[in-house]
Amino acid sequence: MSEDWTRVCPLDEIPRLGARVVHGEAGAIAVFRTATDEVFALDDRCPHRGGPLSQGMVFDRRVACPLHGTTIRLDTGEAVAPDTGCTRRHRVRIDRGEVWLRAG
Amino acid sequence: MDQPRLVVVGNGMAGCRTLEELLAIAPDLYRITVFGAEPHGNYNRIQLSPVLAGETTLDAIMLNDLGWYARHGIELHAGRRIVAIDRRRRRVVADDGSEAPYDRLLLATGAQPILLPVPGHDLPGVLAYRTIADTQAMIDAAAPGRRAVVVGGGLLGLEAAHGLRARGMEVSVVHLAPWLMERQLDRDAAALLQRSLESRGLRFEIGRRTAALRAGADGRVAALQFDDGTELAAELVVMAVGIRPDTELARAGGLHCERGIVVDDTMQTYDPRIYAVGECVQHRGATYGLVAPLFEQARVAANHLGEFGSARYRGSTTSTKLKVTGIDVFSAGDFGLDAEAAEATEARDEIVVADRAGGVYKKLVLQDDKLVGAVMVGETADSAWYLQLLREGQSVAGMRDALRRGQPPAADAGHQGRRCAAAIPDGFEVCGCNGVTKGTIVRAIKEQGLFTLDDVRRHTKASASCGSCSGLVEQILASVVGGAYAPQDPATKPLCGCTDYTHEEVRRAIRDNELVSVGAVMRFCEWRSADGCPTCRPALNFYVRCAWPRESRDDPRSRHVNERMHANIQKDGSFSVVPRIAGGVTSPAQLRRIAEVAEKYAVPAVKITGGQRIDLLGVRGEDLPRVWADLGMGSGFAYGKALRTVKTCVGSEWCRFGVQDSTALGVALENALDRMAVPHKVKLAVSGCPRNCAEAGIKDVGIVGVDSGWEIYVGGNGGIKTEVAQFLVKVGSAEEATEHVAAFLQLYREQARYLERTAHWLARVGLASVKPLLDDADQRRALAARLRDALAVEVDPWLQRLPETLAAAPNAGDYAPIVLHPRRPRDPEGAPDERRLDAGLPA
Numbered sequence: 001m002s003e004d005w006t007r008v009c010p011l012d013e014i015p016r017l018g019a020r021v022v023h024g025e026a027g028a029i030a031v032f033r034t035a036t037d038e039v040f041a042l043d044d045r046c047p048h049r050g051g052p053l054s055q056g057m058v059f060d061r062r063v064a065c066p067l068h069g070t071t072i073r074l075d076t077g078e079a080v081a082p083d084t085g086c087t088r089r090h091r092v093r094i095d096r097g098e099v100w101l102r103a104g
Numbered sequence: 105m106d107q108p109r110l111v112v113v114g115n116g117m118a119g120c121r122t123l124e125e126l127l128a129i130a131p132d133l134y135r136i137t138v139f140g141a142e143p144h145g146n147y148n149r150i151q152l153s154p155v156l157a158g159e160t161t162l163d164a165i166m167l168n169d170l171g172w173y174a175r176h177g178i179e180l181h182a183g184r185r186i187v188a189i190d191r192r193r194r195r196v197v198a199d200d201g202s203e204a205p206y207d208r209l210l211l212a213t214g215a216q217p218i219l220l221p222v223p224g225h226d227l228p229g230v231l232a233y234r235t236i237a238d239t240q241a242m243i244d245a246a247a248p249g250r251r252a253v254v255v256g257g258g259l260l261g262l263e264a265a266h267g268l269r270a271r272g273m274e275v276s277v278v279h280l281a282p283w284l285m286e287r288q289l290d291r292d293a294a295a296l297l298q299r300s301l302e303s304r305g306l307r308f309e310i311g312r313r314t315a316a317l318r319a320g321a322d323g324r325v326a327a328l329q330f331d332d333g334t335e336l337a338a339e340l341v342v343m344a345v346g347i348r349p350d351t352e353l354a355r356a357g358g359l360h361c362e363r364g365i366v367v368d369d370t371m372q373t374y375d376p377r378i379y380a381v382g383e384c385v386q387h388r389g390a391t392y393g394l395v396a397p398l399f400e401q402a403r404v405a406a407n408h409l410g411e412f413g414s415a416r417y418r419g420s421t422t423s424t425k426l427k428v429t430g431i432d433v434f435s436a437g438d439f440g441l442d443a444e445a446a447e448a449t450e451a452r453d454e455i456v457v458a459d460r461a462g463g464v465y466k467k468l469v470l471q472d473d474k475l476v477g478a479v480m481v482g483e484t485a486d487s488a489w490y491l492q493l494l495r496e497g498q499s500v501a502g503m504r505d506a507l508r509r510g511q512p513p514a515a516d517a518g519h520q521g522r523r524c525a526a527a528i529p530d531g532f533e534v535c536g537c538n539g540v541t542k543g544t545i546v547r548a549i550k551e552q553g554l555f556t557l558d559d560v561r562r563h564t565k566a567s568a569s570c571g572s573c574s575g576l577v578e579q580i581l582a583s584v585v586g587g588a589y590a591p592q593d594p595a596t597k598p599l600c601g602c603t604d605y606t607h608e609e610v611r612r613a614i615r616d617n618e619l620v621s622v623g624a625v626m627r628f629c630e631w632r633s634a635d636g637c638p639t640c641r642p643a644l645n646f647y648v649r650c651a652w653p654r655e656s657r658d659d660p661r662s663r664h665v666n667e668r669m670h671a672n673i674q675k676d677g678s679f680s681v682v683p684r685i686a687g688g689v690t691s692p693a694q695l696r697r698i699a700e701v702a703e704k705y706a707v708p709a710v711k712i713t714g715g716q717r718i719d720l721l722g723v724r725g726e727d728l729p730r731v732w733a734d735l736g737m738g739s740g741f742a743y744g745k746a747l748r749t750v751k752t753c754v755g756s757e758w759c760r761f762g763v764q765d766s767t768a769l770g771v772a773l774e775n776a777l778d779r780m781a782v783p784h785k786v787k788l789a790v791s792g793c794p795r796n797c798a799e800a801g802i803k804d805v806g807i808v809g810v811d812s813g814w815e816i817y818v819g820g821n822g823g824i825k826t827e828v829a830q831f832l833v834k835v836g837s838a839e840e841a842t843e844h845v846a847a848f849l850q851l852y853r854e855q856a857r858y859l860e861r862t863a864h865w866l867a868r869v870g871l872a873s874v875k876p877l878l879d880d881a882d883q884r885r886a887l888a889a890r891l892r893d894a895l896a897v898e899v900d901p902w903l904q905r906l907p908e909t910l911a912a913a914p915n916a917g918d919y920a921p922i923v924l925h926p927r928r929p930r931d932p933e934g935a936p937d938e939r940r941l942d943a944g945l946p947a
Contacts (some may be wrong), residue, residue, distance in 0.1 A: 006924055013917055017635060017661040020917055024924035035635050052677040055665040055725075055918075059635040066665040066673055068569075069638065082552075082563045101924075 008092075008099040011037065019054040019063070026103035029090055030054035032074050034061060040074035041092040041101055047072075047085025107135045108207035110409065111196055113186045113353065115140025117149060118382025118398045119212030120168050125406030127176055129632055133410060136178045137204050139196070142235055143183035145169045148553055150395065150585055152239045156267030160550060162236060167553040189357030191375055208377055208409060211354055211365060215347035215383040215393065220255065224317030229325035230341045233264045245340045248272030253328050253338040255314055257284040261344035265306050268340070276307040276336055278314055278328065280345075288435040292458065293481045296465045300431050300482075309336065317341055349384045349391055364391045369416045371405040381405045388419050395555050395585065396420065400596070407604055414630055415604040418596065431463075432480075432583075434487040437494050439469045439477035452476075455508050468508075473501040486510040488575050495595065498870035534576055537569035542580060549584045557581060572824040600639040602631045607857040611647050620648060620656040636662075643858035646745065649781055650853050653894040660915040666743035668915055670901040671728055673743075674721065679728060681720040682742035683735050684778060687752045687771035687790075688716025694737070701734045713742070715749030715787065726919055729910050732902040738778065739902045745859075748787045750774040751799065755792030755809065764809025766792035769838045773845060779898035780891070783856040783865075786849065801829050804852075804862040805845050810834075814841045818848055819866040827863040830871050832878065847878050847887035853894075 006024070014020045014033040021044055022029045028044035030053050038061070044054045051067030061074045071080040077089040091102040110126075112119045115138050123136065140146075144166070151165040173180040181198065188197040195203045217232035219225050231241050242264070246252070250273050254265045257279030269275045277284075283294035298308055313331040320326030327335045349364035360366045360374040364386030371379050371387075381401040383393050392398060397420035407415035455468040462482070468490065469477035474497055478490040489510070493500060500507060528534070530543035548554060548564045557578050561568040567577045598604050605613070610629060619625045622644045626636055636644065641662035648656045660668045671679035683698070698718055702710050708722035717740055723731055732739075741747060752770030756762035770790040780786070789798040790807045800806025802822035806829045808815045813836040820829025832848065835841050851874060856865035866874065877883050905913045 008924070009922055015661060015915065015917060018915075018917070021921040022924060023921050028921075049675065050677075051675075052673075055669070055673060055677070057638045057641065057661070057664070059637050059641070060633060064638040067675065 005093075005100045005102045008101045011039070011094055011097055011099055014039070014099065017058045019056075019058065021052070021054045022101060024101075024103060026090070028052070028054075029101065029103060030063075031092060031099060031101065032058055032063060034058065034074070037094075038074075039092050039094055039099055041090035041103075042072065042074065042077050043088040043090075045087055046070055047079060047087050048083070053087065108133070109205060110134035110136045110208045110210065111204050111206035112136065112138045112210045112212060113196060114210075114212030114214055114382065114384070115142065115144075115146055115180070115182060116212060116214050116382065117146065117167070117395065118214070118402055119210060120146040121399050121402035122210060122212065122381050122405045122409070123176075123178070125403050126410050129406060129412065130410035131176075134208070136176070137181070137206075138173065138178055139181045139184055139186050139198065139204075141183070141185040142237070144236060145172065145180070145182065147236065149234075151550070152233075152236070153263035153267055156239050156242060156264065157270040158267075159270075162240075164550060165553075186353060189353060189359075189378075191357055191378075194377065206377070208379065210405065210409070211373070211378060211380040211384060212382045213350040213353055213384040216350045217343065218346045218348055219343050220314060220345060222314055222316050224319060224325065225343070227317055227319050227325040228323065229339060230317055230343065233260055233342055233344050234347070242268065242340070242342065243271070246271040246273050249274070250339045251337055252276075252340040252342065253278060253336055254342045254344055255328070256344035256346065257281070257308070257310070258287070258344065258346065259285060261342070262301070264342045264344050265301075266304075268342070269305055273340070274307075275305075276309060276338075278309045278312055278336070280311070280313055282311050284308075284310070285433075285435075288479075289433070289481070290439055290467060290479055292456075293433075293435075293465050293467065293479045296458075296460060296463060296481050297431060297433065300463055347383065347393065349386065351384060354380070354384070362386055369404075369418065370408045370413075371401055371417060372408065379405050379409060387417060390419055392420060394420075399555065403604070412604075412630065412632065432482060432484040434478065434480040434484040434490075436487075436491050437469070437475070437477035439467060439479055455504070457508060470500065470507075473499045475500050475507070485575075485579070488578060492868070496868065496870070499872045501872070528576075528580075534580070535564075535566040535569070535573050538565040540564050540566035545577060545580050546584055549581060554581070555585060570824045599643060600637055602626075602633045602636050602640050603629055605629055607643070607647075610644070611651070614647050614651045618652065618655070620652045622648060622659050622662050624648075638664075642667075646781060646783065646858050650894070653897050658914070660918075667745070669725060669728065669743075669918060670739055670905065671723065671725075671743055676722075678722045678724055680742070681723050681728070681731055681735075682713065682717055682740040683737035684740040684774070685717040685737075686774035686778075687750055687767055689752075689767060689771055690718075697735060697737075701731055704734065705731055713749075715742075716751055717742075717749060726921055729905050729907045729919055733906045733908075737902075738900045741779070745782055745784050746786070747774070747777045747780045747782070748785050750777075751787070751789040751803070753791050753797035755790075759792060761795060762792035762809070763811045764792045764814065765838075766790040766798065766807075766809055769807065769809075769814075769841065770798075772838070773842060776842060776846070777849065777895070779900065780849065780853075780895055781898070782849065782853055783858050784861045786852075786862065788845070802826065803829060805829075805848060807841055807845070813837065816841060816844055816848075819863045819871065821861055821863040824861075825863060830866070832871070832875065843884060843888050844878060846891045847884040848874075850887040850891040850894075851877060853891070 008022055016033055017035055019030045019032045022031055029041050030044040032040045042053055044052050046053055046065040048070040049067055051065040053063050053065055055066040056063040062071050064071050070083045073080060077087045079085045093100050146168040148165040148167050154160040155162055185199045186196045187199050195205050197203050217234045231238055246268055252268045252273045252275045254261045254277045257277050265275045265277050283291050284298055285294060314328055315331040316329040317325050318327045318329055325341050327337050329335050351361040351365050354365045355361050365373055365380045365384050366386050367373055367380050371381055373380050382398050401417055404415040404417040453470045457466045464482035467479045475493045480487060528542050532542050534540055534542050545564055545566050552563050554560050560566055560577055560581055567574040599607050599610055613629055614625055619628055622641055625644050645659050645662035665673050671681055673679055702720055705727050707720045711719045713719050750770040750773050752767045755766035756764055786804045788805045789800040789803040791798040791800050792809045794808055796808055800808050802820040806817040806820055813834060815834045816832045817829035818832045821827040833844055852862055910916050
């Protein structure tokens with residue numbers, strides 16, 4: 001099932017420099033939208049202490065975890081040095097104004 | 105390929121730091137070539153003394169290894185000296201005849217050690233102390249029982265002497281001036297330092313002139329001869345009498361030089377294609393040899409090389425905080441050493457505290473009610489405080505007792521009250537928030553080559569959370585980095601890494617140019633990053649809202665989750681809900697309603713807070729709008745940079761001691777100031793008599809009722825930094841009290857930097873600078889009116905986000921997770937149910 005692409009929502013429903021949480025079989029996934037309307041999807045869990053990344057501040061292609069400020073790269077899921085750690089990425093794309101997600 | 109070419113002459117700390125700064129802001133702008141006279145990558149020159157003393161190794165002090173240059177595509181010519189600049193053809197010429205063309209040239213040639221031109225100064229066994237090669241030569245020559253003479257009793261000389269002593273040599277220090285470190289210390293401080301060093305086995309020849317160095321039978325140096333003909337036997341002589349800027353290359357190339365290569369505030373030389381940084385530079389008449397000024401220059405030069413064109417170097421206030429062979433020494437400002445200062449002594453005044461047997465000495469020099477100089481030996485824990493008083497030039501009238509005793513004994517929470525870095529063992533937990541020990545900090549400083557408090561914060565997280573251990577971390581940094589450490593001047597510190605402008609400069613730009621959005625500020629001030637960062641965006645949002653409350657709109661994406669959700673995020677991602685209970689006065693009906701909500705939403709924990717209200721902990725984000733609707737109460741802002749609570753005692757209405765109605769005033773103040781946005785959280789207290797049961801002495805604003813009226817205290821703090829509030833004014837009525845409090849808080853809103861509590865703001869600007877504005881009735885009224893204006897446009901954020909109004913809220917989607925599989929979830933605890941969908945997803 002998780003092999004399939006699933007429609008999430010229209011792009012407009014994710015705020016620029018923000019995120020929406022998506023609950024599905026793969027657990028909680030954060031779908032981010034950058035200032036330039038790129039979208040990225042990561043597990044909604046910071047590798048540091050498990051904070052919900054969807055609630056963090058988005059800037060460039062990065063998000064700062066709301067709990068302790070660990071910065072995660074949206075395109076790779078990796079923490080920005082000197083922080084360390086990595087969170088799982090999911091595939092996501094925009095098709096005719098709709099955001100599609102392929103978890104796993 | 106038309107990528108312009110940048111050539112850097114000088115592969116030391118200033119040149120490489122400039123490159124690092126440049127690569128961070130404009131990584132692909134230049135093709136970069138670096139020439140260094142020494143055959144190494146860039147190393148930490150400051151750490152040569154620990155290498156000499158055998159405390160660390162050469163490998164450990166490399167800052168940029170050869171791989172770093174390769175990774176950034178930089179062509180490095182290590183060990184190749186540039187001997188000429190051909191400015192007409194824009195080429196530099198190396199000592200092997202090879203040439204390199206440039207479009208921009210950066211000179212970072214550093215300094216040369218001064219060798220006394222006495223007979224025999226070129227004998228084998230006579231060394232300077234500047235480079236890895238010098239250090240290695242000293243290590244090779246050192247052997248237990250052999251005799252060494254160090255000429256020069258400044259910092260470098262004393263470090264060399266200590267290092268050689270640590271290698272078992274018999275060491276004498278010859279110093280021409282009448283006391284050691286005569287430019288940093290006064291006579292008494294130097295005497296104390298000398299005694300401490302003598303007790304560690306060093307010998308001193310003070311006030312003696314070196315006439316010649318004499319060779320022995322083997323042709324190597326054998327003795328140092330004084331001008332009175334007496335001799336000191338020595339198998340090794342180290343010259344450490346000072347350095348001078350290395351301007352030879354620049355001079356030969358026709359660049360204007362005085363003592364150093366003359367640069368303007370953009371670090372540009374008289375040739376617009378050529379920049380210069382570091383010890384070789386003379387800026388506004390001053391030359392610098394400490395790390396912090398060099399790094400500041402590097403940042404400015406990189407800004408201009410990177411074609412941003414906005415940074416200015418304005419010179420640095422230097423202080424010296426150093427560890428001379430394990431003895432803490434601090435000196436800053438002017439303490440009456442030169443003739444000019446001596447003439448001014450009439451107007452001067454000194455505070456001297458000395459415990460000679462205990463090895464502790466402190467002298468503070470005052471002029472016109474200001475601190476102008478400070479010298480400390482043995483105990484330097486308060487140096488940051490003195491340096492701040494000195495730099496800010498604030499009035500210290502009435503602070504004589506405090507100056508003598510040192511920084512008020514405010515207990516910074518979280519590190520057992522320890523204030524002296526040197527005495528702390530490696531395993532001691534310095535940062536109680538992030539569990540970072542002294543050993544971890546020291547290791548990171550050495551291994552990662554860290555020089556600033558910000559560096560240490562980023563790499564270790566020490567002092568990165570509450571910041572109460574910042575002073576301690578800075579001391580550790582100073583003791584590890586050693587003689588060249590100088591803290592960054594907070595007055596010129598940029599708001600964040602996205603800009604070179606300070607908080608004050610950005611706020612002025614916002615006011616003067618009517619910038620009404622975060623984006624407008626970033627564009628106008630030429631922010632380096634498109635979206636800013638989590639440090640600057642919340643600050644800019646506050647500054648814009650504060651300056652233009654009616655014209656601007658709040659940017660929820662520039663707020664921390666708590667202020668965007670209007671609830672306090674907990675470690676498990678759930679939220680806490682604290683409704684406003686003004687003055688802590690509630691009713692049975694209100695309590696019943698809170699209890700019902702807690703049961704209805706299965707709230708896992710209910711707690712009475714320290715601010716006399718009730719906290720519902722563990723509420724799910726998507727439940728918040730319905731919880732608020734069911735409560736029917738306003739937000740308590742327990743999550744925000746806002747008015748938190750006004751704590752009250754019961755006061756004259758019930759208490760047999762009460763002389764004023766503290767509860768009524770507290771409730772009125774809390775309602776009047778509700779929804780106020782401030783640089784950091786603000787807590788008030790009102791007590792009905794001087795027994796002060798509301799603990800007004802440790803609040804941002806504390807009010808104490810007396811029989812004839814109210815006393816107002818400001819700038820107290822009971823948290824990170826226990827700080828006793830200072831008396832501001834006494835007034836006769838509750839109305840007057842309210843006006844004074846409003847004016848004070850508006851001034852705090854307008855003057856304090858984002859995330860600066862009232863205590864820290866007042867410590868920075870001084871109560872003396874604030875009081876006249878508040879004493880003046882017109883100014884006070886104008887301030888209070890501006891606050892009223894700002895509050896008038898704020899609406900209760902919970903009312904704005906009830907289920908029926910949520911769709912119109914600027915961040916409605918934050919409360920509505922998207923559910924992909926609306927069938928019954930397997931995990932009933934963490935997974936969504938259909939209720940979440942109706943929480944207001946925009947149609």
